[in-house]
Amino acid sequence: MSGEGAGRSEFALIADLFAPLTKGADGALGLLDDAALVEIPSGHQIVAAADTLVGGVHFRLDDPPDLVARKALRVNLSDLAAMGATPLGFLQTLVLSDAATDSYLEQYAAGLAQDVKEFRMPLLGGDTTSGPGPFTVTITALGTVKKGEALLRSRARVGDILCVTGTIGDAALGLACLNGDLNVSREQTEFLTSRYHLPQPRLAVGCALAGLANACMDVSDGLVADIGHICAASGVSAVIEQEEIPLSLSAKAAADDDGKWWQSILGGGDDYELAFTVGSEHLDQALSLARKADVPVKAIGRIADQTDGRVGVVVIDSSGAELQISVPGYQHR
Amino acid sequence: MSGEGAGRSEFALIADLFAPLTKGADGALGLLDDAALVEIPSGHQIVAAADTLVGGVHFRLDDPPDLVARKALRVNLSDLAAMGATPLGFLQTLVLSDAATDSYLEQYAAGLAQDVKEFRMPLLGGDTTSGPGPFTVTITALGTVKKGEALLRSRARVGDILCVTGTIGDAALGLACLNGDLNVSREQTEFLTSRYHLPQPRLAVGCALAGLANACMDVSDGLVADIGHICAASGVSAVIEQEEIPLSLSAKAAADDDGKWWQSILGGGDDYELAFTVGSEHLDQALSLARKADVPVKAIGRIADQTDGRVGVVVIDSSGAELQISVPGYQHR
Numbered sequence: 181m182s183g184e185g186a187g188r189s190e191f192a193l194i195a196d197l198f199a200p201l202t203k204g205a206d207g208a209l210g211l212l213d214d215a216a217l218v219e220i221p222s223g224h225q226i227v228a229a230a231d232t233l234v235g236g237v238h239f240r241l242d243d244p245p246d247l248v249a250r251k252a253l254r255v256n257l258s259d260l261a262a263m264g265a266t267p268l269g270f271l272q273t274l275v276l277s278d279a280a281t282d283s284y285l286e287q288y289a290a291g292l293a294q295d296v297k298e299f300r301m302p303l304l305g306g307d308t309t310s311g312p313g314p315f316t317v318t319i320t321a322l323g324t325v326k327k328g329e330a331l332l333r334s335r336a337r338v339g340d341i342l343c344v345t346g347t348i349g350d351a352a353l354g355l356a357c358l359n360g361d362l363n364v365s366r367e368q369t370e371f372l373t374s375r376y377h378l379p380q381p382r383l384a385v386g387c388a389l390a391g392l393a394n395a396c397m398d399v400s401d402g403l404v405a406d407i408g409h410i411c412a413a414s415g416v417s418a419v420i421e422q423e424e425i426p427l428s429l430s431a432k433a434a435a436d437d438d439g440k441w442w443q444s445i446l447g448g449g450d451d452y453e454l455a456f457t458v459g460s461e462h463l464d465q466a467l468s469l470a471r472k473a474d475v476p477v478k479a480i481g482r483i484a485d486q487t488d489g490r491v492g493v494v495v496i497d498s499s500g501a502e503l504q505i506s507v508p509g510y511q512h513r
Numbered sequence: 514m515s516g517e518g519a520g521r522s523e524f525a526l527i528a529d530l531f532a533p534l535t536k537g538a539d540g541a542l543g544l545l546d547d548a549a550l551v552e553i554p555s556g557h558q559i560v561a562a563a564d565t566l567v568g569g570v571h572f573r574l575d576d577p578p579d580l581v582a583r584k585a586l587r588v589n590l591s592d593l594a595a596m597g598a599t600p601l602g603f604l605q606t607l608v609l610s611d612a613a614t615d616s617y618l619e620q621y622a623a624g625l626a627q628d629v630k631e632f633r634m635p636l637l638g639g640d641t642t643s644g645p646g647p648f649t650v651t652i653t654a655l656g657t658v659k660k661g662e663a664l665l666r667s668r669a670r671v672g673d674i675l676c677v678t679g680t681i682g683d684a685a686l687g688l689a690c691l692n693g694d695l696n697v698s699r700e701q702t703e704f705l706t707s708r709y710h711l712p713q714p715r716l717a718v719g720c721a722l723a724g725l726a727n728a729c730m731d732v733s734d735g736l737v738a739d740i741g742h743i744c745a746a747s748g749v750s751a752v753i754e755q756e757e758i759p760l761s762l763s764a765k766a767a768a769d770d771d772g773k774w775w776q777s778i779l780g781g782g783d784d785y786e787l788a789f790t791v792g793s794e795h796l797d798q799a800l801s802l803a804r805k806a807d808v809p810v811k812a813i814g815r816i817a818d819q820t821d822g823r824v825g826v827v828v829i830d831s832s833g834a835e836l837q838i839s840v841p842g843y844q845h846r
Contacts, residue, residue: 312567
């Protein structure tokens with residue numbers, strides 16, 4: 181496939197667009213080697229997460245390429261945040277399609293450069309190849325966490341308070357706007373779609389919660405589905421109070437206008453907020469740490485045992501009635 | 514995409530087929546978390562390599578799925594070998610296609626399980642998703658190497674002896690057999706195609722050379738192209754003696770029958786042998802260590818400076834004449 185297409189060669193792509201993203205990371209070896217060489221501070225463990233984003237599945241083919249890059253990096257940063265880890269660097273493998281023109285890739289790399297700087301997350305290595313399918317990005321994020329302090333899904337305990345950062349449901353509603361299913365004001369559309377395009381990895385909160393919270397994960401499949409993952413891993417159940425779920429003004433407007441949007445808020449993914457459980461004796465401290473990180477955190481429910489026969493996640497409305505959830509979460513197959 | 518297709522759900526796939534591959538690796542956290550948690554021995558660095566294999570590009574769509582899995586893991590193990598690293602574990606992201614039926618994935622996972630055991634390389638984490646393109650596998654391999662002992666491409670020195678492990682060109686000729694371009698005996702076809710399907714990562718040799726060889730890489734793009742990468746990274750040139758290049762009996766038969774196959778031997782990729790340079794004073798020690806690892810190693814040339822105006826790689830035949838290379842190596846764009 182040498183010389184395929186009219187674009188830069190594979191090696192020119194790497195040298196021109198991606199080698200600059202390794203700045204300050206000696207371990208990237210200038211992207212000249214077979215692998216990266218990474219140094220770890222003593223007393224720390226590595227946290228490693230990998231996610232693939234496929235064009236037309238995880239992002240729209242007409243999404244701005246700089247935002248595709250930033251989202252690809254940020255969903256992986258969000259995985260680090262969920263474990264309480266500090267970013268170290270990442271590997272990237274790209275499968276280029278015919279639609280990945282030089283201009284597309286320049287915008288992609290420019291977006292990536294912006295977030296590499298913002299999150300101090302240098303490129304360490306990877307692979308560039310071509311295929312007949314859509315443009316596909318895989319990022320493996322590496323981070324570090326103090327030994328024994330990583331946040332896991334499996335540590336929720338009965339009686340824990342269940343909290344979330346930020347607001348829930350915006351990304352799913354943003355996607356509904358992009359798909360023409362939801363019509364709200366221009367300003368609301370811009371807000372919601374920006375939440376879909378550009379998640380905010382909650383690294384500062386995750387770091388602050390390391391060693392303090394019991395269980396944690398990021399909300400990527402959908403609030404109910406992801407709390408369900410915590411319940412399954414921890415052998416507990418959860419009760420969420422619908423009216424405590426933090427909504428943006430735009431999401432609230434959509435839900436007030438038509439209650440059906442609650443299904444998207446509860447079941448839609450892509451928020452990349454953190455959901456965590458904390459012993460009630462540590463709740464104030466957790467809220468105070470989150471305030472210092474300038475990230476809103478809200479208690480939305482509690483962790484219960486499974487002895488009452490209810491397994492998994494229950495959402496109750498203000499009257500105490502249980503909501504029916506039609507879309508429990510995203511599955512890729 | 515919940516419930517898409519007739520196959521196992523995403524979570525059942527992970528639980529049934531992939532969670533067993535984490536055996537013995539506590540850091541995989543049972544594939545229940547957002548990321549893996551990895552422990553590193555003190556005094557060591559992490560080596561991290563990522564490669565994507567796209568169906569129809571890096572493997573044939575009718576290749577046996579167990580061999581696709583094993584090759585995907587092995588090409589990454591080969592990157593670890595090239596840096597002198599010891600395997601630690603890997604992350605895997607899959608993009609499933611419609612053709613990735615339950616039966617395909619069961620065979621895939623069975624192959625992976627075999628090599629996870631053989632190379633003590635547990636699965637640590639990753640991601641499973643679906644897309645409209647071909648079945649695509651990305652593996653990020655993690656390994657460890659003693660601090661300061663990693664083998665790099667950039668350390669070749671003028672006067673070094675250039676060596677390779679194993680035999681060169683078999684994989685490219687195997688692909689030519691599969692594509693119906695090369696007709697040899699059934700036994701030779703089986704040998705050559707097995708070399709294409711199932712590379713042998715030279716981990717023991719790589720480990721033994723760590724701290725001894727100067728430059729090293731694995732032969733994946735093609736012998737001449739890859740030696741060229743060492744030359745470019747080290748600012749040197751290389752002279753390869755054609756008659757010293759180790760050939761299998763099958764490759765020799767093909768080349769003797771029609772000299773045109775030399776172009777595939779010199780330019781075709783996928784061998785995953787190691788090419789390394791070593792100071793002449795350490796050559797005997799390197800050869801002896803390779804013998805202990807039961808891997809043939811052969812000196813095929815030397816590293817020269819660039820002052821004679823020749824840049825990069827030159828292959829000379831037994832008369833000292835320079836060969837013309839028509840296919841310098843594989844590029845993905």
